[in-house]
Amino acid sequence: MNTSQNQTETTPAISKPSDFWTVFLLGLFLGVFGAHRFYARKFKSGVFQLLTCGGLGIWSFVDVIVILLGKFKSSTGVVYQNPKPKVAWGIFAAVCILGLISTAADKESGGDSGSGGSSSSHGSSHKSARQLIRDRVVELYGSKVDVTIDSGYAGGAYQVTVADNEHFHNYTITVTVDEANQEITSWETKQID
Secondary structure (H helix, E strand, O other), rough: HHHHHHHHHHOOOEOOOOHHHHHHHHHHHHHHOOOHHOOOOOOOHHHHHEEEEHHHHHHHHHHHHHHHOOOOOOOOOOOOHHHHHOHHHHHHHHHHHHHHHHHHHHHHHHOOOOOOOOOOOOOOOOHHHHHHHHHHHHHHOOOOEEEOOOOHHHHHHEEEEEEOOOOOEEEEEEEEEEOOOOOEEEEEEEEEE
């Protein structure tokens, strides 16, 4: 009788499958905040993960691997056993791949998500011809003017219309831009009333 009690004491309790999925998903998506550790009632280590951003992501990543291996335990010793390893590892792999693709795409675009269509291979300081024209218009006429830039141009020449509603003046400007050298080479203004 004594031996059966020793066996039950050494065999750890296993969690419900729903508890595993909760810990796994919390670790995967909110691990840097220690959410999975708070769920497992490991409050001290959860606070440390929160303060260190998951040990700069390394600690939380290792925790997700331990969870996937079915070796992560709660504060009471309950083991979060992986009920469907192939599914869980597949989700983990998909999230990792999507993260890598997203990072690569962000690096390729220069991390400039708000450029408004100025595509460039010269880095984030390179401005499109339209942006150079807009900057010059704001410099000359202020920021309260309406600017229209014709999309059709030949040899770097643009037809620009500026409506200065504050002073009731309209201007037509023919602008030539050398986008490669980031400069406006000619600027001919006509006032239209």
